Amino acid sequence: MIHFQKIGKAYGTENIVLRDVSFEVEEGEFVSLVGKSGAGKTTLLRLFLAEEFPSHGSILFQQRNVHEIPESKLHEHRRKIGVVFQDYKLLPFKTAEENISYVMEILGANEQDIARDVKDVLDIVGLSDRALHFPYQLSGGEKQRVAIARALIHRPQVIVADEPTGNLDPYNTKDIIRLLLKINELGTTTILATHNKEVVNQIEKRVLTLEGGTIIRDQEKGRFVM
Amino acid sequence: MNFKRIFKSGLEKFIREKGSSSAALVVMMAVAGTVLFLYMLQGVSSFSIAQLQDSVDISAYFVEDASEEDISALQDKLLALPEVASAQYITQDQALEQFKADHENDPVILESLEIIGKNPLLASLNIKASDPLQYQNIANFLEQGNYPFIQTVDYKDRAPVIDRLLNLISGFRVAVIAFMIGLALLATLVAFNTTRLAIYNAKEEIEVMKLVGASNEFVRGPFLVQGAIVGVVASFFVFISAIPLFWILSPKLELFLSGFSIFGYFLSHFFWIFLLQTAVGVLLGVLSSMIAIRKYLKV
Incomplete structure (x- = not known):
């Protein structure tokens, strides 16, 4: 489904972040990208979202090179992906409900569908009673659940989560991972970038370990080994 | 939507x-x-x-025996010119009345008028141009036209004021x-x-x-x-x-x-x-x- 082919990324001549990284992600798979801070996990995800261009190599998503998509069509690529960020990145002046429905609005969904689906995902993430709260009125865990609901509402083909538990306590961390696993079980391909050892070991799914910009380990049902 | x-x-x-x-x-x-x-x-x-612009004008003064018809015909011609905004006819009597009103606090001048014994002021057309730049053209029109009943046009006296105004x-x-x-x-x-x-x-x-x-x-x-x-x-x-x-x-x-x-x-x-x-x-x-x-x- 997703092919990373000899991806290299350097900022200037000195700062080489990724060196010939190649791997594939199958449909419905759950892949954890692990490694220390600066290993290149976030850069890989940013490249997949076409936020950045690689220095060399290509990323094929459904047989299409994502970096050959014209800027005017990039939104179509991104609508196939649900993104969860470490710092939540909720729209500050929209309520939880509006943050989630925003994704459906840009897809042109009608009001009834939006109302129904938003209610459903709020139930899934356990935030039905916080629907009308603004991000500043929510805790970290609640914000991240809103972010997951936003990533999930339009039934994307892939969910990309970049350190989604980075700012959360162990209780909320467990909750978020449980949610991501649940989404994956429903068939959504999931890529999780994390440096949280306990999280990875708890998941028991495929683990790709990045170090110094290269993949040093690719294990089925792997564990975090550094 | x-x-x-x-x-x-x-x-x-x-x-x-x-x-x-x-x-x-x-x-x-x-x-x-x-x-x-x-x-x-x-x-x-x-x-x-x-x-x-309204504060300046030029006047054409007529000889004493100029006929009302000639003056009226000239006034019509002037008003037909696009350069002319207004052309007001002031008779000798009106000029005298205005003069007296302007100098009502000046007994020497009023006394001088009585000594002269007749109206020394001339009838005139008081002309305002639609654009101050046009006064020269209007003066030329009056001076170069065949109007023997015009005694004088005061453009030359007013020209410095008009230039300063412009x-x-x-x-x-x-x-x-x-x-x-x-x-x-x-x-x-x-x-x-x-x-x-x-x-x-x-x-x-x-x-x-x-x-x-x-x-x-x-x-x-x-x-x-x-x-x-x-x-x-x-x-x-x-x-x-x-x-x-x-x-x-x-x-x-x-x-x-x-x-x-x-x-x-x-x-x-x-x-x-x-x-x-x-x-x-x-x-x-x-x-x-x-x-x-x-x-x-x-x-």
Whole structure:
């Protein structure tokens, strides 16, 4: 489904972040990208979202090179992906409900569908009673659940989560991972970038370990080994 | 459907983002105020220039035995010229009456008139040009035409005054236009920079919108709507505040601008003023948002 082919990324001549990284992600798979801070996990995800261009190599998503998509069509690529960020990145002046429905609005969904689906995902993430709260009125865990609901509402083909538990306590961390696993079980391909050892070991799914910009380990049902 | 959502989103931004909306509103009110000021300044300067122009004229004086028919025929010819705004016939008697009225506190002159024993003043046509530049042409018309009943045309005596007036008017016009352009540019720059700052503050928000799949139109739209709303609201507030302001100031300003009521001018032009203020506000709000947001859309 997703092919990373000899991806290299350097900022200037000195700062080489990724060196010939190649791997594939199958449909419905759950892949954890692990490694220390600066290993290149976030850069890989940013490249997949076409936020950045690689220095060399290509990323094929459904047989299409994502970096050959014209800027005017990039939104179509991104609508196939649900993104969860470490710092939540909720729209500050929209309520939880509006943050989630925003994704459906840009897809042109009608009001009834939006109302129904938003209610459903709020139930899934356990935030039905916080629907009308603004991000500043929510805790970290609640914000991240809103972010997951936003990533999930339009039934994307892939969910990309970049350190989604980075700012959360162990209780909320467990909750978020449980949610991501649940989404994956429903068939959504999931890529999780994390440096949280306990999280990875708890998941028991495929683990790709990045170090110094290269993949040093690719294990089925792997564990975090550094 | 999308336009409705974009509009709703822009309205929400305006209402909820109180900080950036207030800052933009204050700046846009200053811009709308500037538009209003410039409009009124244009009115005052036009009035002043018209008054200055009205203060000069030339006269053609007729020989004593000139017939009323000849003078009337000449008056008709003059009025048919596009260069002539008015040509008023002043008979010998009217000239004398005016002279006496002008010198009613000068017994020596009045006594001299009585000693002469007859009316020494000549009948004349008092001519005002539609443009002060045309006095020379009118004088040529009178002097070079075959009008033996004209004794003299006083253009040569008036020419230095007319020239000074022309210089004054053109200098005044240039100063007013330069001031208007400078102020308009300043207002535009301030408005543009405020919008740029507001959009810079929203750059993360824009990035998120792009990453969750919003098209450029969907990201840009609410910012443009917010800019337009700011323009309309600012224009409305300034317009409403201007009503009592001009009502209070009008009598005071009339002391300096005799015959010009600033409140009356405002009322008679209120539709155009409001339209211009709103158009400038909306255009500036929308354009500056459109320009400022461009670079943040490249995510």
